[in-house]
Amino acid sequence: MKQLELLYEGKSKQIYKTESNSHVIVRFKDDATAFYNIKRAKIENKGRITADISSMVLEYLNNNDVSTHFVERVGDDGQLCRVVDHVDVEVIVRNVIAGSMAKRLGIDEGIVPENTIFDLCLRNSELGDPLINDHHAVALGIVSYEELGEIYAAAAHINNLLTELYAKAGITLVDFKIEFGRAADGSLVLADELSPDTCRLWDTATGERMDKDRFRRDLGRVRETYEEVAQRLHNALK
């Protein structure tokens, strides 16, 4: 499908109009940002690698009966996606304690809780995507309680599928963030990237970090590690 004018440019992606009103092309940029633009860098080939990883993961989810916005890969760094009406919450799924949860609650990273943890955040980067709860989301008119039930069930199902996929790649899925949209018929659709920018991925054998924490925490070898994730996923999906 032909790419037309730029509709929107974010920190790490550009969204282009296409000939169809129901589809857009999402292009992944080489920019890395963290802490809401406080830390920024260009990482050569990052757009291509994150597009590759995100496309593999979304295609795998589509093939496992998860409804996502992903239609097909476009060129090296793009994806053809369905247009959806974005739901302004972010869902974070945590299998292992890390990041903001460890910091906020004063607990060590690496603890494995018995239950899966679901955080809900308001999608508002000016406010730093603050943590909210179900009642806030309903009071703000973003979702109904019924939709929240569907969102958590979908997030749990996606977590099971991704945990299994990453396990085949020798990687522990520590946590990830996802967003949803509503399709024309009102049904909920996963509408987000799924890449090392939005997931915590730890090498199961060594514990080495294979995600954006390498950039956030100045651990080095960001591109090389993202490439390694892509390569392992290619092998796991063979």
Ligand code: TMP
């Ligand atoms: P957190 O521990 O900083 O709350 O992050 C949890 C997960 O969410 C982690 O895998 C990174 C991802 N994430 C995003 O995708 N976007 C964001 O803006 C933030 C803060 C986290």
Ligand code: ASP
């Ligand atoms: N996604 C946010 C940013 O790009 C926060 C983060 O990932 O650390 O600034």
